[in-house]
Amino acid sequence: MTKLGIIGGTGPESTLLYYRAICEGVQARLGDDTLPQLTVESLSVFEVFRYCGAGDFDGLTAYLSEGFESLAAAGAQVASLTAITPHIVFDRLVEASPVPLVSAVDAVRDEAVARGTGKVLLLGTGFTMSPETNGFFTRPFTDAGVEVVLPDAAEIEEVQHRIATELELGVVTDETRDRFVGIIDRVHRAEGVDQVVLGCTELPMVLNDSVSPVPCLDTVAIHTRALVDAAVGDTEPRPGI
Structure with missing residues (x-):
């Protein structure tokens, strides 16, 4: 081994x-x-x-x-x-x-392609989602024909705050789960995303297929x-x- x-x-x-x-x-x-x-x-x-x-x-x-x-x-x-x-x-x-x-990133990209995914919502830290720094994640997806959609600026800031001040410290709340689900639902309705990338490895603590409006690409599992x-x-x- x-x-x-x-x-x-x-x-x-x-x-x-x-x-x-x-x-x-x-x-x-x-x-x-x-x-x-x-x-x-x-x-x-x-x-x-x-x-x-x-x-x-x-x-x-x-x-x-x-x-x-x-x-x-x-x-x-x-x-x-x-x-x-x-x-x-x-x-x-x-x-x-x-x-x-x-x-x-490559592992999740390959899984998205294998699932026939055309458009994903990316959730992660502010650095992962920010248009200034997210190319390391979005480029491999777009090169493979998978469109990446981001939350709006206020949602990006909120997700980063909740990750840094709660999930990184092991704090899991229904409020944060519900808020993240609400963001996924809004973007799904507005943009028609097929799946959501749990692009922070703490996100599976609060999100999975049973609560998300669209299937999850669970980075940890993949x-x-x-x-x-x-x-x-x-x-x-x-x-x-």
């Missing part, structure tokens, strides 16, 4: 979602008595926000690259981020990383499947206990 490395802490709640999903994915493929070889380098989502807010993408690249170097030193053979916002500098990270990286594929490869299941 290939040893995985993930950058955690960006934020802590999504790191837990990733760890659980990777473990469950490996067990589903190889049996309940098999767990992944996995190491976590915990950084800070708030440092990521500070770098992005200052437009210091060189600093962000250096900060994350140091994390990937630590993962490689711990024996990781394949690595990934566990957040969407740091993908702003993903191409730079690929060049600097000592190990191959698995992109969440990305972790790709990571399980990378970890398991052609490994055969062992006999049960």
Whole structure:
């Protein structure tokens, strides 16, 4: 089995979602008595926000690259981020990383194409949704023929605020869930989107297919499947206990 490395802490709640999903994915493929070889380098989502807010993408690249170097030193053979916002500098990270990286953006784009999706609503942090910085996410989709629609400016600000002050701290409220569902419903009615991209890895804490007016592209579920594929490869299941 290939040893995985993930950058955690960006934020802590999504790191837990990733760890659980990777473990469950490996067990589903190889049996309940098999767990992944996995190491976590915990950084800070708030440092990521500070770098992005200052437009210091060189600093962000250096900060994350140091994390990937630590993962490689711990024996990781394949690595990934566990957040969407740091993908702003993903191409730079690929060049600097000592190990191959698995992109969440590419994984979600591929899933959208496989589902025959024509138009998606993107929800995420302000940095992921902002017209000034969202090209790292929207361009791969539009290049694949999938139109990306954004909330309006006030909604972008509100979603960012609720992510940073609630979800990143593990706070889940019905009010925030209802507000996000309302945004999805408004954009769906106005723009006719097929699906919503949960483009922040904390969003699955409050959104899923059972509450959303349109089907969700769950970034955590989709990305972790790709990571399980990378970890398991052609490994055969062992006999049960």
